[in-house]
Amino acid sequence: MIRRFTLLLVAVVAVAFGVTSGAASAQRGPDRIDLVSQTTFVSEAEVSIAVRLPNLQPGRHMQIRVFRPINEPERILDTITNPPTENPEIANFVIEDLSEIAVGSGDLFMITLPDDEVGEMLRRSPGAIPVRIDLTDEDQAIHDTLVTFVIAEDTTLSARIDLGFVADAQSPLARRADSIELDPADAVDRVADAVNNAPAPVLISFAPETLTALADPTTDGGQLALDRIRRLLDGHLIPLSPWVSIDEEAWRLTGDPERLIQLFAQGREVTEKLLGRTPMPIARIDADTTADTVAFLRSVGLTGGVVEPSQIDDVALTQADRRPIEVLDANGITVPVLVVDRAFEASLIGEDPELIAQHRFTELMFEAKTVSTDRGILLDLSTVDRVPLVLLIDLFETTDRLGLTSVDDLLARPPARDDTGSVLRVELLATPPSSTDLAASDLRLRLAEAVLDSYAAMLAPAEGLLAPLRDILTAAMSDELDADSRRIFADVIFDVVADVTAQVELIESSRITLASQTAALPVAIHNGANLAMNVTVKTTSEKLRFPDGEELQITLEPGLNEFEIPIEAVTSGDARMFITVTSPDGHLDLTDGSVNVRSTAISGLGLTVSLVSLAVLLTWWLRTILRVRRSRRAATVSSTPSADDGNPAVSVNEESTS
Template sequence: MTLLGLVAACAFLATQFGAVARSSAAGAAPQQADDPSLTVLSVSPWVEPEGTFRVSFDASGLPAEATVSATIHQRLNPGTDTLRTVTEEELGGDASTRNLQAPVAVALSELSRDGDAAVFDIPIRSGTGDPRRQLIPTAGIHPVTLEATDAEGGPLGDVTVYLNRLPVDPVLGRDGDPAIATVQLLAALDSGPSLGADGAFDLPSGELVAVQAWRSMLGSNLEVPLTVALRPNTLVGLQRSGDPLDTAFLSDLADSEFVLAPQTYVRVDVAGIAESDTAALERQLARGEAILTQVTGSAPEGPWMLDDTIDTSTAGLLAMQGTEQFLVSPDRLELEGTERGEQRRRTLLSSRALALEDVPGGVVSSYDVELTALLLEPGFSPALRAHHVATALMSSWFDAAREGSTAFPGVSSAILLYPGTDHEVLESLVDSLGEAGPVQLGTPDSPTADADGAPVRARLVERPVEMPGGVLTRWRRTDERIGGFDSMTSPGDASTTEWALLNDQTPSSAATSETRVAVWNSIDSALEERLAQIQTPPPRTVVLTSRSESIPIRIRNRGTEPLTVRMSIRSPRLDFPEGPETEVLLQPGENRVDVPVTVRAPGSSILRVELTSPNEVLDIREVRVTVRSWSISGVGAVLSVISLAVLAIWWLRTSLRRRREDDSTDAGTHPDNSDGQDRPGEQDTTFGSGTTAGDDGT
């Protein structure tokens, strides 16, 4: 369930609860809400067995001669039900139990006063003792009816409060410490993506109204120790909204009493994104933590809350990062172990911390939406609403104490606040729970346990996940390109920081395909524009006249900031004494880079100079230089000399042979064959080519 869903559910419950609370049982009259003449200002949340129950009320509307009486009723008896269930039925209705003692009546003029506030004290005792103290022999929740009457006994107003008497013997937990139930007050500030493709604050009007409502509620309770889930992306949007109220709110966060819950940068399906790309989830968490720390001055240390998209695997990942408490909706939890009835299940899910199955050290609990409804009760003063919540919390404590010491620690409630929650209600509740007692603000140290001492376990119910695979593919590609340009700039470059901020917004489950594409296109355009500021010369020809020279490469940086590029060089006829790769810092303006080369072989070749980002993700430009070299290397020279020598020898021998052949032809004698006949044993000893037979010319 999303935050908005939880809030809507709580608002619905508040409406329904108010209707039920004001309806009477058969034959019973509905309870009076605060009468204008008897408005409750504060009530003791609990009383020691030999303590004093105190009620403070506004007496400005009562005549000076009025009388105020207090009637203590018998404690609420749960029977086979839970005390919490009976208490919820009781709250908002007339006291349904019989009187325990006769009414205690005191003239208004005799009550201690603090301005318009009158204080009614009722000292109590648990057994024999001072008879002036009211005898309340049994621990539990005792309804107390306060009634104001005039001098003639006519009713002026009445109200019901609750005296929560603690046991005589201290209740200890399984660890030997006093049994304490913890309470967390939860609030949030959340929205869909708050930035447009240009980086400006951009929220639909409906979401903006909701954000402003939460901002107002949080801003009114900065001194209240709330546990809050602040969406980092929403905070960035408020930083850019230009609204002075947003600016003041963000400034005040640094001095608040809030406990911050860890959050992803934007709202995502945590299990889905982790299954697709764990690194993407880790980026979301890291960016979220960085922004929360930057805005508030404090790192998030609270529970994972108001996000039901986790699963066992991601809960384990969060636990390894230090988040061990999880708050989820009741329908996300399934109790492990023996079969439990619905009543027991309701108790465990609403007011207990449970061991999270398969997550070492993990503790999970759910929201107590009935307590949220009590905070929103219409028709009651803020102090009385806070008192009703404290009484309901005490009923859960009594239920756990009845189970035995194994229930503590681990008795815990989480109250989700509504934007319309009255500041005075929270202030009154925090004041009452600030006293050292059985119910305190805080987080559960460990899970509750069954009677055998074994932790009560629950597992997260599986749910369909949203698999943003295609979105993450484009997000990852854009992230790599941003990283490429980031490797070219100095640390903290404003452009890459902004692009990454916008790109990390795109995995939001509340984003549309249109808004995502708009962001990606905007980033690509801005990045290409920055790369276009690097200009290289057109193709040209360089003539080398010596074996070792430097070839100048001129690169212009048309931007205003230095950029680092990787320069990779290659050529088939050249060597590079300083290596084929180097990083070059391009200052704004024209930059000359001299590339030392050594000629391997003379002739013409292409020198290719490729410019990339230092991490080689971005291909920027290529420079092509035609190199003509008339110089040869030492090895080439030796080979050339040998070749010339061989050629010279061949030419010399050929010339000598031809000369001998010419001489032989000019002066040669032949045998006298006057008869013109061949003689035996004689043969022709010349070739038509003029080469002597048997002379191969070598």
């Protein structure tokens, strides 16, 4: 049965400008019903519902129907999407002649349900009581429908559902190849947008590299911005993060985990130094993260994470039911993660934020009654519609079943369980790495790093000159850069080192004559750079020896540097000494040259060789003389011409022969 009342008996009408929220007061065209406010819980007072009818047209009526309570969250959602059409059990009445009192924009209607007629029925049974309001015309055609709920609450205990929050306040990469490009005001605004009016502690994502850029003396207004960011982040959570935003999975695949470990260590160090805060061991995990990378993240201190719904399979997501999920790493060890509830965020989008807030509040109230353990809903303040969220949080203050908390508290709650009651353990669903060209970039960056390490050994302890170069090298790993950009960053290192080392010159002298076997050979090296450099001077020669060794560690001051190298001549005559100047580790060749040396002194070995040669010569001479003399003393036979009688001309002593 439909009961008809005059408007003055059941509705108080007020012409209100600027009374409603910004979203509700927006002009959305005629024949609409917007919820402004309402009684949330049934009590001893009358139930009132304030609605707004923008641009109300003549001849419109309003029908209000109140249905029996429901308790199941699924039925509540179904009632919202499919307004009930059956006969109402509690109330059914019509407000006529709306146009006689309110025509135009900005009209607010306060509908009060008669307590003497329906109040007792509203209080009879606990549950969510659907109230359907239709805007109709004289032909009973429905132009718009609004469904809301008033709650008859019971006093039995229930679990609790809390909202937790994350937000993204990252600025673009500030460190460029040849400068720092950062707007300090923009960096502050990003953090302010993330935390302003935040209802609870928020896990704020940002790159510590931004802090380094703000602290750089060349950044105008950087220190002031850094102070403001420090104040804005007070009371909020800072996640574990590398110094610059990177694709951990892609860089891990290059086989250089030490570089990643250093990057996370640098991020922690900068955060502690510039913010005076220790990061939480919680991180937002990239979509391409595999079990191997989860293991790596654990090695740098990760104890909890935040993931997107696409990283968890649908079955596990349903079983989790807004509880932490244990994610497996490559070693079978688990890390709890929370899933950003994108579906809940989507449910907050709509044209009537007040009505949306009432719907979500009612759903959560009765969901809390159906679960056995506390639940958590993680929302991203960077993407969620703040207007209905604020209205929803205002409603939270009316009950102790719903509340707000921090991400670390949600992670500490009992984990999700599967259908068998066992703890739910899953591997993340990983997309292919977004960066597929890092192998070549990694090789070039490794070479640049080796060059920079050699350069650092030359300049130590001049760390102030090296810090900007190390920042450039580290910034080259940013996921904002492509392969060509990384090459440009690495080339900066090569160019700087080449420019400095090219200013070291060995001054070659004319031929040096040595009058003794040992001497100190003068050497001159010019350092054209405006800084001192530690170098190694290496000497080699085939005919010279170096009593103090072939390497000499010296410091080249700016300008001309003269020093002596002790040498020892192996032989007399001409010799060439080759000189090479390198970095202390020998990896960088700075300059080289040679020195010609003539030795007029006879060395000990030369003297020995000469004496031996002389002895051999004298012996040969002596033996030759003796041999000649023996030849002269030997018997000689003289041959003379024969006599006519044919007897030899030899005189023979006969007596001696008898």
